[in-house]
Amino acid sequence: MLTVYKDLDLEILPDVTVDVDARVITVKGPRGELQKNLRHLAMDIRLIKGPKGDKVKFIVWHGGRKHLACLRTALAAVNNMMKGVTIGFQYKMRAVYAHFPINMITASDNKSVEIRNFLGEKRVRNVQMLEGVTISEDKNQKDQVLVEGNDINNVSQSAALLHGITLVRNKDIRKFLDGIYCTAKTSVVQVEA
Template structure:
């Protein structure tokens, strides 16, 4: 017998509140608040209150294979929002150079970065962090910066902008390996395993 609907559940941890208003999801936690519009996905998103705790239920009615695949995507998006408001996201970006040392100058507010002396060039490159994302110097490692925030999409986009601005053009990339690379993706609040 073919099922007329498919569903997935997501547990809501203690200290986190989730509100759903016509597929506009708002998650509040100790690190702040995140909102995401999931109206482009044709599915039901409901809050289910139970004795064992609250859940978010994602339901697709009469879905084919591709439509049902949206369930996992929506669940992962809300799960990333819950992780963001509880432990946050941190990308470690390291400057790698062979001959000319790359100078990274962080603005006083931690919202932008200036890159100088990349491959010996005189021009300065500026990278603006996305809204809600901060950048700071890593005290434990030389030539490394930490990109931190609550929204994984904005943190990863800011890290990608750092990498993209130092791509080597019109040279053999097997020889010219200089640039800023992501060395580790972790959380701001360290969780004991």
């Protein structure tokens, strides 16, 4: 059954500015600027100015169940952009090994990492971080790196590339558990509760 009209509102954070131009959303904050093109979603996106604060309104007209699901997707995407430009995203990636210690060497510009001695192999694995993502060694924990950035899509994909390059092939994965795994997903700026 078609729903005639459905909408969701998203409150804009105090230190963030949002601009909507033909379903291209630009979010500016203390940590930088992010832009996302949502033209592939058939919906209205409006900026509502109000006395209690500004809002972004997402509207779907005559939508079925699958079409209405796009509302929350768009809302979550803009919400993650606002979080990114205020507190950022940080993934903690830990090298786990049984016998051969995995060496992770980060480049001086923090844009790539070199992985050596995985399962004792001579092959050197290189992983380039995506745009706006940095990687650095964790000072508090041995064999751990921090993948940080403002765009959650790029940060999570960079962490996935790091994990995926150290997958064990042609061996029993119940026995060979070596690899680089995500141990925590937090924010760059620590927020007091």
